[in-house]
Amino acid sequence: xxxxxxxxxxxxxxxxxxxxxxxxxxxxxxxxxxxxxxxxxxxxxxxxxxxxxxxxxxxxxxxxxxxxxxxxxxxxxxxxxxxxxxxxxxxxxxxxxxxxxxxxxxxxxxxxxxxxxxxxxxxxxxxxxxxxxxxxxxxxxxxxxxxxxxxxxxxxxxxxxxxxxxxxxxxxxxxxxxxxxxxxxxxxxxxxxxxxxxxxxxxxxxxxxxxxxxxxxxxxxxxxxxxxxxxxxxxxxxxxxxxxxxxxxxxxxxxxxxxxxxxxxxxxxxxxxxxxxxxxxxxxxxxxxxxxxxxxxxxxxxxxxxxxxxxxxxxxxxxxxxxxxxxxxxxxxxxxxxxxxxxxxxxxxxxxxxxxxxxxxxxxxxxxxxxxxxxxxxxxxxxxxxxxxxxxxxxxxxxxxxxxxxxxxxxxxxxxxxxxxxxxxxxxxxxxxxx
Amino acid sequence: xxxxxxxxxxxxxxxxxxxxxxxxxxxxxxxxxxxxxxxxxxxxxxxxxxxxxxxxxxxxxxxxxxxxxxxxxxxxxxxxxxxxxxxxxxxxxxxxxxxxxxxxxxxxxxxxxxxxxxxxxxxxxxxxxxxxxxxxxxxxxxxxxxxxxxxxxxxxxxxxxxxxxxxxxxxxxxxxxxxxxxxxxxxxxxxxxxxxxxxxxxxxxxxxxxxxxxxxxxxxxxxxxxxxxxxxxxxxxxxxxxxxxxxxxxxxxxxxxxx
Numbered sequence: 001x002x003x004x005x006x007x008x009x010x011x012x013x014x015x016x017x018x019x020x021x022x023x024x025x026x027x028x029x030x031x032x033x034x035x036x037x038x039x040x041x042x043x044x045x046x047x048x049x050x051x052x053x054x055x056x057x058x059x060x061x062x063x064x065x066x067x068x069x070x071x072x073x074x075x076x077x078x079x080x081x082x083x084x085x086x087x088x089x090x091x092x093x094x095x096x097x098x099x100x101x102x103x104x105x106x107x108x109x110x111x112x113x114x115x116x117x118x119x120x121x122x123x124x125x126x127x128x129x130x131x132x133x134x135x136x137x138x139x140x141x142x143x144x145x146x147x148x149x150x151x152x153x154x155x156x157x158x159x160x161x162x163x164x165x166x167x168x169x170x171x172x173x174x175x176x177x178x179x180x181x182x183x184x185x186x187x188x189x190x191x192x193x194x195x196x197x198x199x200x201x202x203x204x205x206x207x208x209x210x211x212x213x214x215x216x217x218x219x220x221x222x223x224x225x226x227x228x229x230x231x232x233x234x235x236x237x238x239x240x241x242x243x244x245x246x247x248x249x250x251x252x253x254x255x256x257x258x259x260x261x262x263x264x265x266x267x268x269x270x271x272x273x274x275x276x277x278x279x280x281x282x283x284x285x286x287x288x289x290x291x292x293x294x295x296x297x298x299x300x301x302x303x304x305x306x307x308x309x310x311x312x313x314x315x316x317x318x319x320x321x322x323x324x325x326x327x328x329x330x331x332x333x334x335x336x337x338x339x340x341x342x343x344x345x346x347x348x349x350x351x352x353x354x355x356x357x358x359x360x361x362x363x364x365x366x367x368x369x370x371x372x373x374x375x376x377x378x379x380x381x382x383x384x385x386x387x388x389x390x391x392x393x394x395x396x397x398x399x400x401x402x403x404x405x406x407x408x409x410x411x412x413x414x415x416x417x418x419x420x421x422x423x424x425x426x427x428x429x430x431x432x433x434x435x
Numbered sequence: 436x437x438x439x440x441x442x443x444x445x446x447x448x449x450x451x452x453x454x455x456x457x458x459x460x461x462x463x464x465x466x467x468x469x470x471x472x473x474x475x476x477x478x479x480x481x482x483x484x485x486x487x488x489x490x491x492x493x494x495x496x497x498x499x500x501x502x503x504x505x506x507x508x509x510x511x512x513x514x515x516x517x518x519x520x521x522x523x524x525x526x527x528x529x530x531x532x533x534x535x536x537x538x539x540x541x542x543x544x545x546x547x548x549x550x551x552x553x554x555x556x557x558x559x560x561x562x563x564x565x566x567x568x569x570x571x572x573x574x575x576x577x578x579x580x581x582x583x584x585x586x587x588x589x590x591x592x593x594x595x596x597x598x599x600x601x602x603x604x605x606x607x608x609x610x611x612x613x614x615x616x617x618x619x620x621x622x623x624x625x626x627x628x629x630x631x632x633x634x635x636x637x638x639x640x641x642x643x644x645x646x647x648x649x650x651x652x653x654x655x656x657x658x659x660x661x662x663x664x665x666x667x668x669x670x671x672x673x674x675x676x677x678x679x680x681x682x683x684x685x686x687x688x689x690x691x692x693x694x
Binding site for chain 2: 388390391409
């Protein structure tokens with residue numbers, strides 16, 4: 001059975017779906033509130049990109065996803081992404097979870113790694129304590145819409161002092177434009193814990209040609225002294241719009257690392273923010289992107305410093321081909337009282353066509369004197385001296401350019417924690433760069 | 436057939452300004468030719484024009500390597516035909532490791548289907564790096580990024596040794612080198628001396644030629660070779676400078692294309 005949603009959604013429908021899934025009353029109320037607000041709140045307004053001109057209404061309808069009994073039933077393109085021999089894997093297909101496994105070892109340590117819907121059922125209080133706390137549901141239409149619609153999703157909970165050695169891997173894919181695809185990823189790392197999470201968010205490309213919108217939220221809570229590495233590679237289809245908002249709240253001496261590949265074929269808003277509330281907290285954000293065709297993208301990295309001696313570093317590297325355009329914003333905000341904070345950012349865009357567009361906007365907002373901050377931004381073409389140098393060693397021009405472009409993106413690619421995802425990233429780059 | 440490199444009446448300009456005003460030179464396999472001269476006389480332009488740097492436009496003359504017309508070729512084709520230029524200012528390429536680059540270059544030279552095996556490549560690279568007293572970690576560093584001047588020059592010589600070209604041009608390879616590095620670089624060059632390989636060494640100073648003995652020495656002024664001789668010419672230049680040459684030829688300003 002499927003339920004038609006009006007566009008984008010309404011309270012009654014959202015609540016009915018929630019009740020139908022047996023969700024607790026607090027969540028039913030949250031969904032209703034989200035649905036209502038989504039009708040009135042405006043879309044996010046990223047700098048210089050008019051997203052309201054995009055087709056944002058195709059949020060699809062709720063369709064229960066059946067779990068597969070073996071990962072062999074997943075499409076080949078999805079299976080290719082799975083880390084070899086992994087024991088900790090979650091797969092979301094369209095509206096719900098299709099596969100979920102966690103090692104007995106991690107379970108015995110109290111680690112939770114499951115889809116968010118299951119987590120609501122099994123660890124309701126824990127989820128309620130954090131869900132929509134880093135990102136408020138009433139911030140804009142996107143956050144409200146996700147509250148109303150989110151499904152499947154990921155919940156990671158790492159207890160105090162527990163170090164999860166191997167990366168937890170999730171694959172979130174859609175193969176049907178008409179089904180709602182709105183994940184919500186929630187990660188809680190308790191004091192002095194450590195975890196790496198990596199996901200691939202992909203469209204099974206031959207199966208989807210109709211428009212769809214992917215309103216996705218990520219919330220990460222990094223408690224005192226904890227360390228979270230969050231890696232994600234997005235490769236949604238050309239007919240899709242990816243609206244992804246990510247936020248981490250980092251307490252004393254905690255650390256968040258974001259490694260993000262925005263490699264969709266369609267329009268993209270990607271906004272990743274670290275809120276450094278704790279003293280000595282730190283954040284490292286690395287983003288790469290390749291744009292092609294008529295793609296429009298808004299890529300934003302943000303660090304907000306409240307804690308003393310907090311540290312942030314943000315790097316965005318984008319390659320723009322054909323008529324693609326990217327507006328890249330880096331926002332470092334240092335609040336009053338965040339003494340000895342240090343915030344550094346660099347945005348670089350490589351343009352491979354005269355019609356491509358790339359804007360890099362570094363913004364430093366500093367309300368404290370005793371800080372250090374720096375930014376670098378550049379927009380340019382492949383350096384002809386570099387091409388000449390490589391060619392002078394016998395390397396063909398096209399190969400030389402490819403080496404230089406891959407080299408430009410290498411600082412991020414090499415950081416991706418799971419080999420299968422790193423390979424995915426390299427395959428995607430190869431495909432997107434060759435056209 | 437032994438290597439034969441012929442430059443005939445080569446003229447070249449940059450941004451409409453003529454720098455090379457007719458260069459004639461013939462280099463056979465086994466020979467080392469040195470081109471000396473004060474700054475601004477066109478020496479480095481000669482190196483860049485021969486390799487095909489896009490900023491330099493050849494307006495007249497011909498260049499051939501073993502009968503093949505070099506000027507008709509793209510930069511990469513010139514390299515694959517056997518030319519090698521060790522650059523005065525090698526580019527830095529972030530994100531591309533030295534070893535990946537070297538392997539791409541070797542394979543470009545060898546051609547598709549004839550690629551060097553990884554093991555053989557590593558063995559060769561490590562052997563040559565040892566000869567050049569390079570820290571093995573330089574294989575994994577990004578190409579020339581953060582290398583000191585001397586490290587870049589050694590890396591140029593490493594490339595020369597691995598690519599085994601027929602005609603080697605060294606453009607001010609000695610600049611920025613301390614005496615130890617100079618010795619190492621010179622040893623690398625001497626080890627590559629061979630019957631089928633010619634060298635064109637462009638230098639400002641005689642000191643490199645204390646380590647690499649040239650067969651012929653040419654003096655360049657005003658975009659031309661104005662005097663040629665044997666190794667004794669370099670020694671005289673070292674002792675007496677360039678003034679006597681200028682006097683002999685009635686040259687007051689030896690530079691070319693200066694604003």
